[in-house]
Amino acid sequence: MKKIKQPFFIVTALLFAFFLISILRFDIIENVLVLLVKPKSFFLARVSLVEIAKQHIFIVIISSSLSIIIALTIAILTRFPFMSDFEEFLLGLATFGQTIPTVAILALLVPFLGYGFKPALFALFVYGFLPVLRNTIEGFNTIPEEIRESARAMGMNRFQIITRVELPLALPAILAGIRISLILNISVATIGATVGLSGFGTLIVNGIRGDDTIMILKGAIPVSLLALAVESLFIILEKRFRLSAISE
Amino acid sequence: MIELKNVTKKYNDITALKNFSLQIPEGILQVLLGPSGCGKSTVIKLINHLIEPTSGEIYINNKNINEFNLINLRRGIGYVIQSIGLFPHYNVYENIVIVPRLLKWTKNDIDRRVDYLLDLVGLNRNYKKKYPFELSGGEGQRVGVARALAADPPILLMDEPFGSVDPLNRERLQKEFYRIQRELKKTVLFVTHDVEEAIRLADNIAVMKPGQLASLGSPWDFVTDDKEDYVKEFLGSEYTLKLLTRFMVQDILVQEKIKSKGYIHGFQVKKENTLSSALSLMISKGIDSLEVIDEQEKIVGSITFEDILKNVFRDTRK
Numbered sequence A: 001m002k003k004i005k006q007p008f009f010i011v012t013a014l015l016f017a018f019f020l021i022s023i024l025r026f027d028i029i030e031n032v033l034v035l036l037v038k039p040k041s042f043f044l045a046r047v048s049l050v051e052i053a054k055q056h057i058f059i060v061i062i063s064s065s066l067s068i069i070i071a072l073t074i075a076i077l078t079r080f081p082f083m084s085d086f087e088e089f090l091l092g093l094a095t096f097g098q099t100i101p102t103v104a105i106l107a108l109l110v111p112f113l114g115y116g117f118k119p120a121l122f123a124l125f126v127y128g129f130l131p132v133l134r135n136t137i138e139g140f141n142t143i144p145e146e147i148r149e150s151a152r153a154m155g156m157n158r159f160q161i162i163t164r165v166e167l168p169l170a171l172p173a174i175l176a177g178i179r180i181s182l183i184l185n186i187s188v189a190t191i192g193a194t195v196g197l198s199g200f201g202t203l204i205v206n207g208i209r210g211d212d213t214i215m216i217l218k219g220a221i222p223v224s225l226l227a228l229a230v231e232s233l234f235i236i237l238e239k240r241f242r243l244s245a246i247s248e
Numbered sequence B: 001m002i003e004l005k006n007v008t009k010k011y012n013d014i015t016a017l018k019n020f021s022l023q024i025p026e027g028i029l030q031v032l033l034g035p036s037g038c039g040k041s042t043v044i045k046l047i048n049h050l051i052e053p054t055s056g057e058i059y060i061n062n063k064n065i066n067e068f069n070l071i072n073l074r075r076g077i078g079y080v081i082q083s084i085g086l087f088p089h090y091n092v093y094e095n096i097v098i099v100p101r102l103l104k105w106t107k108n109d110i111d112r113r114v115d116y117l118l119d120l121v122g123l124n125r126n127y128k129k130k131y132p133f134e135l136s137g138g139e140g141q142r143v144g145v146a147r148a149l150a151a152d153p154p155i156l157l158m159d160e161p162f163g164s165v166d167p168l169n170r171e172r173l174q175k176e177f178y179r180i181q182r183e184l185k186k187t188v189l190f191v192t193h194d195v196e197e198a199i200r201l202a203d204n205i206a207v208m209k210p211g212q213l214a215s216l217g218s219p220w221d222f223v224t225d226d227k228e229d230y231v232k233e234f235l236g237s238e239y240t241l242k243l244l245t246r247f248m249v250q251d252i253l254v255q256e257k258i259k260s261k262g263y264i265h266g267f268q269v270k271k272e273n274t275l276s277s278a279l280s281l282m283i284s285k286g287i288d289s290l291e292v293i294d295e296q297e298k299i300v301g302s303i304t305f306e307d308i309l310k311n312v313f314r315d316t317r318k
């Protein structure tokens, strides 16, 4: 296991701190912003950013947990003989699925699931699901055959091979998948405002409608900081579990 | 006892083994010798049941391997795979103790075993915390051997286990392995394509040609002329000289027979040196006799060229 250089921790901690400041004390940022852009409406500025952040993070956590659990389960099942035929199909599906634009999925879902929480949750789930599935399957596939062979040769059973050999060795790839999934979900949850999901996106959409730059930034700045903070946290985790032999 | 009966193994359209039969009696070190791609690893994988034969049967202690519980069968066989196959996320200690842990040994027993095994394969005990990427090829291979021996299995399958160990350590490992095998009487199938290694270790040598057995016998049996050309060619014309590495000076030393009258030229050889090194010394000095000394450098006897001629190949020269 690798030692992580200190700057990585500092940057991650700073990003989380900035995110918290941006939702708890946006007035500080606002005081700077009014010097640059002309403030417009003030009545909407009253909405609690903390409340919005909670809603945004809540839906990301719900949808990501669902997609991580289900994607991992399916990927692990492909390690068993009865499912191994599906592996290529799933990999193709995951790659293809990721090329469909978010907005298209959202627009397609509205007629079926209506506006609001449900279509957004479904879209988030699908988007979060695909990268985890794909990375986990590919993580398994990059494990050298001789390692699997020696595990079998020593009398490990299928379950022991998965838990003690394949999952630990695929962990960096799985973490990368979870990172992509979370970042995607943070951004898709923002776009979700177009189908009536409340979150940072609500501020951005309302800001655009009312031509209110500060309102837009009030949504955009915290959500960007959140995405960056999560990204850098996962980069640390991935480094922690990557083996030097593979990374260097 | 391990027995392969008329085994054929096809990989798609490649026939890796064709009607291959071999018996390895209990406690015997059987070397499988042959060129690259002739099917040596295939034989080993079949015995460990990593692959299924296309036809034919395999028996261990007169029981068809299909009747064994697969997991227990493998845990009772020490297997050094050709590509080593250490787990990159486990350190040396964890790699060695995989099978003992599967067999639920106590921590105490495991720790003692690891120390013993590291000493045996000649790795410093502070290597326990190292990861495979921090090891050289030869060190990794020695960890692979320690791992195979870990649970003290009665059967060992070793696929070119010393292939990338340096000559000095390889010779040491061969000697050490020879000693423990003779002591613990394990049934061993040892794959190599190094003729000298085969000579040093084998009770029996099986020479393979692609997919088939070409010849089978003790290292001495191959000195005779009645082998087919393929076997002679593979073993090389220096086979007889290489056979001398199998013997130590002390094996043919006659203690009382210390020669007098200037017959000894004053050159000395240690009694645990090989006969081939004794012969080398004779040739390089242009003499035909040497004094033999022990660990304390005390002269314990002598050896002459004639002794080598008379004793080593006595049985093969009919």
Ligand SMILES: Nc1ncnc2c1ncn2[C@@H]1O[C@H](COP(=O)(O)OP(=O)(O)OP(=O)(O)O)[C@@H](O)[C@H]1O
Residues within 6 Å of the ligand: B011, B012, B014, B015, B016, B034, B035, B036, B037, B038, B039, B040, B041, B042, B043, B082, B193
């Ligand atoms: N999984 C496989 N699929 C297809 N062909 C294979 C497979 N494994 C081995 N072979 C083929 O079977 C033959 C015997 O292979 P094997 O690995 O037993 O040779 P070997 O004697 O161990 O060679 P080496 O000394 O190079 O290790 C070779 O021709 C090889 O290409």
Ligand SMILES: [Mg+2]
Residues within 6 Å of the ligand: B040, B041, B042, B082, B159
């Ligand atoms: Mg081989």
